[in-house]
Amino acid sequence: xxxxxxxxxxxxxxxxxxxxxxxxxxxxxxxxxxxxxxxxxxxxxxxxxxxxxxxxxxxxxxxxxxxxxxxxxxxxxxxxxxxxxxxxxxxxxxxxxxxxxxxxxxxxxxxxxxxxxxxxxxxx
Amino acid sequence: xxxxxxxxxxxxxxxxxxxxxxxxxxxxxxxxxxxxxxxxxxxxxxxxxxxxxxxxxxxxxxxxxxxxxxxxxxxxxxxxxxxxxxxxxxxxxxxxxxxxxxxxxxxxxxxxxxxxxxxxxxxx
DNA sequence: CCGGATCCAAAGAGATACTG
DNA sequence: CAGTATCTCTTTGGATCCGG
Numbered sequence: 587x588x589x590x591x592x593x594x595x596x597x598x599x600x601x602x603x604x605x606x607x608x609x610x611x612x613x614x615x616x617x618x619x620x621x622x623x624x625x626x627x628x629x630x631x632x633x634x635x636x637x638x639x640x641x642x643x644x645x646x647x648x649x650x651x652x653x654x655x656x657x658x659x660x661x662x663x664x665x666x667x668x669x670x671x672x673x674x675x676x677x678x679x680x681x682x683x684x685x686x687x688x689x690x691x692x693x694x695x696x697x698x699x700x701x702x703x704x705x706x707x708x709x710x
Numbered sequence: 711x712x713x714x715x716x717x718x719x720x721x722x723x724x725x726x727x728x729x730x731x732x733x734x735x736x737x738x739x740x741x742x743x744x745x746x747x748x749x750x751x752x753x754x755x756x757x758x759x760x761x762x763x764x765x766x767x768x769x770x771x772x773x774x775x776x777x778x779x780x781x782x783x784x785x786x787x788x789x790x791x792x793x794x795x796x797x798x799x800x801x802x803x804x805x806x807x808x809x810x811x812x813x814x815x816x817x818x819x820x821x822x823x824x825x826x827x828x829x830x831x832x833x834x
Numbered sequence: 835c836c837g838g839a840t841c842c843a844a845a846g847a848g849a850t851a852c853t854g
Numbered sequence: 855c856a857g858t859a860t861c862t863c864t865t866t867g868g869a870t871c872c873g874g
Contacts, residue, residue: 591756597816598739601815626857642856649826650827652818664856673815683804687804692724694776694797698775702774750837761868763867784874790836
């Protein structure tokens with residue numbers, strides 16, 4: 587089973603290591619639910635607890651991976667739009683599947699977390 | 711659009727915030743491809759670049775969420791098995807869908823990353 | 835020996851002020 | 855408005871120690 591090893595040729599690790607950051611998946615999904623085209627400020631407003639810095643960093647990474655395209659309009663004040671590429675549009679539905687799963691099972695997960703907390707606390 | 715906000719009631723944020731760590735998704739998928747039952751050392755061997763510490767922490771989190779069950783055998787040397795719960799088994803196929811997408815598109819993504827590097831370098 | 839806990843250093847993320 | 859710079863705090867990695 588070498589497919590999960592940290593080799594540069596492992597496709598799963600190459601892509602999942604990227605998604606294993608805090609914001610990439612969420613940004614893609616938000617873009618997906620807004621027609622695939624949003625301004626920087628819109629994204630910031632919808633994902634209200636992301637910092638400006640991390641939104642910038644995350645969008646750069648998504649741009650590098652070819653999932654999002656950046657359009658800069660040299661105006662004052664400046665306007666920057668981000669839109670899903672064809673590759674990004676192809677990915678988003680898969681993420682939405684996970685999101686639907688999350689919606690369906692979040693209650694069970696939250697209950698489980700509470701139960702676990704009590705179990706751990708009782709051992710102190 | 712409040713569904714992506716950082717409220718305690720947002721199902722997507724509740725679940726995705728957890729998956730937005732470095733190892734959870736990978737551990738689930740490895741368990742899935744090994745019949746849903748593995749020893750600690752097996753997991754460590756397959757995911758060769760995870761540290762013992764982070765594997766322990768990740769498994770505790772998955773246990774808290776009710777995705778993985780921990781079985782401790784009081785032997786010498788000790789044996790600890792982790793297996794997917796029903797909830798975990800239900801989730802894994804959705805992760806595998808993403809993995810399949812990753813396999814299919816990893817080449818395109820890697821090419822895009824190289825192109826982006828060159829573009830950035832040319833601006834220095 | 836195996837699973838894991840602890841301590842310290844490094845990397846990633848958050849807060850805020852500032853620029854074109 | 856979008857992005858950068860800097861400083862601080864949290865998360866992760868690495869090495870070592872421990873209990874059965």
